[in-house]
Amino acid sequence: METLTQKIKKCQLCAGSIPNPPNPVFSFHPKCKIIIVGQAPGAVVDRTGIPWDDKSGENLRKWMEISNEDFYNKETIAILPMGFCFPGTGKSGDLPPRKECAPKWHTEVLPLMPKVELIVLVGKYAQDYYLKGISKRNLTETVKNYTEYLPKFFVLPHPSPRNNIWMKKNAWFKEDVLPTFKLLIHSILQK
Numbered sequence: 001m002e003t004l005t006q007k008i009k010k011c012q013l014c015a016g017s018i019p020n021p022p023n024p025v026f027s028f029h030p031k032c033k034i035i036i037v038g039q040a041p042g043a044v045v046d047r048t049g050i051p052w053d054d055k056s057g058e059n060l061r062k063w064m065e066i067s068n069e070d071f072y073n074k075e076t077i078a079i080l081p082m083g084f085c086f087p088g089t090g091k092s093g094d095l096p097p098r099k100e101c102a103p104k105w106h107t108e109v110l111p112l113m114p115k116v117e118l119i120v121l122v123g124k125y126a127q128d129y130y131l132k133g134i135s136k137r138n139l140t141e142t143v144k145n146y147t148e149y150l151p152k153f154f155v156l157p158h159p160s161p162r163n164n165i166w167m168k169k170n171a172w173f174k175e176d177v178l179p180t181f182k183l184l185i186h187s188i189l190q191k
Contacts, residue, residue, distance in 0.1 A: 001028075001029070001030055001112050004108055004109065004112065005028075008024050008026060008084065008105055008109075009024055011024050011084065011101075011104075011105075013098070013100040013101065013104060014083075014085050014087075014098045014100060014101075017098065018085055018086060018087055018088055018098070019086070019088040019089075020046060020085075020086060022084075022085045023041075023046055023049065023085055023086065024084035024085055024101075025041040025045055025046070025049055025050070025051050025079075025081070025084060025085070026051065026079055026080055026081060026084055026105075027051055027072075027074050027077075027078060027079040028074070028078035028079070028080060028109055028112070028113060029074045029075045029078065029113070030112055030113055030114070030115070031075040031076070031113075031115055032074075032075065032076060032077060032078040032113045032115065032116055033076055033077075033115055033116060033117050033118070033188050033189070033191070034076065034077045034078070034116070034117065034118050034119075034120065034185065034188055034189075035077075035078040035079075035080055035110075035113065035116055035118070035119045035120065036052075036060075036077060036078070036079050036080070036120045036122060037080050037081070037082065037106075037119060037120065037121050037122060037126040037129075037130065038052070038079070038081045038082070038122040038123060038126060038158070039081060039082055039083065039094070039096070039097050039122070039123050039125050039126070039158065040081050040082060040083030040084070040085065040086060040087050040094065040096075040097035040098070040101075041081065041083075041084070041085065041086045042054055042056070042086065042094055043086060043089070043094075045057075045086070046085070046086035050072075051072075051079040051081075052071070052079065055160070055161050056158065056159045056160045056161070057071075057159075059159035059160070059161070060122070060159040063156070063159060063178055063181060063182070064181070064182065064185045065182045065185070065186070066185065066186075066189070070189065076189060078109075078113060078116075080105075080106060080109060081097060081101070082097040082101060082102045082125045082126055082129060083096075083097025083098040083099075083101045083102075084101045084105065085098065085101075093160075093162060096125060097125055102129055117151075117188050118151070118152070118153075118154055118184065118185075118188055119152060119153050119154075120153075120154045120156060121149075121153050121154070121155045121156065122156050122157075122158055122159070123139070123156070123157065123158035124139045124158075127139065127142055127155055130153060131149065131153065131155075134148075134149075139157060140157075140166075140170060142155050143155050143156065143157055143170075143173065143177060144170075144172065146177055146180075150184075154181055154184065156177075156181070157173070
């Protein structure tokens, strides 16, 4: 595990394709019970080196109803983004995660975490990668049908403040999906 961690930290797959030098941001441990698969670090996370250390992370922790201490407990929750480095900014936000990371690193990391009970797929990029052929026609439909992917996966929209409009249009998410998500997270963490 330590050898792989060091390999990923030294990764140069996206060098020259992103605005900053590669700075992979991730966290995993053999005892992890939950994996959070998100997009890619944003500019703030790229600077701090702390996964989900931004407004999106604050929202995600609220959705999970857990403390920062629990969220950042490396022995409980793994953080494995689709792209490990900040991809840069486009016209309407961050660019998509680089496509090299997940096929290269996820396949090496996942077998080292045999105690995983749940993989949380945050956003369309993670869902498209892990739910090939079984996701719905769009993110909204996939999230609305979240029970179809249990017990292995839990699907969520991205918790970015940019998605506040989506949240307002889809009140069922807060009413139906989030309570189930919180219960599941808490039941796993209390084991």
